[in-house]
Amino acid sequence: MKITLFWHRRDLRFQDNAGLAAALQSGHPVLPLFIYDQTILEKLPTNDARLTFIFDQVERLAEEAHEAGG
Known part of the structure; x- marks a missing residue:
């Protein structure tokens, strides 16, 4: 079974994400990925606003993916 891996790097949006939209149109299941470096x-x-x-x-990405059936 083929899958499409989509790596969320800087664009942490579900909506209006051109790369994610292209992955979803691949015709294969999409596995979204975010790597904490x-x-x-x-x-x-630990109180840095960027981390929060x-x-x-x-x-939010996980919740939206779940709501979309993922």
Whole structure:
């Protein structure tokens, strides 16, 4: 079985994401992926607003994918 892997790098949106839209049109199941880079995360304070944003967006992506049937 073929799948399409979609790597969320900087664009952490489900809607209006051109790359994700192209992956979804591939005709194969899409496996979305986000990689937490420990090298970067360890350098930031735990109360850094950027970390909160990333965590919130990844959680939102998961919820939206689930709602869309994924």
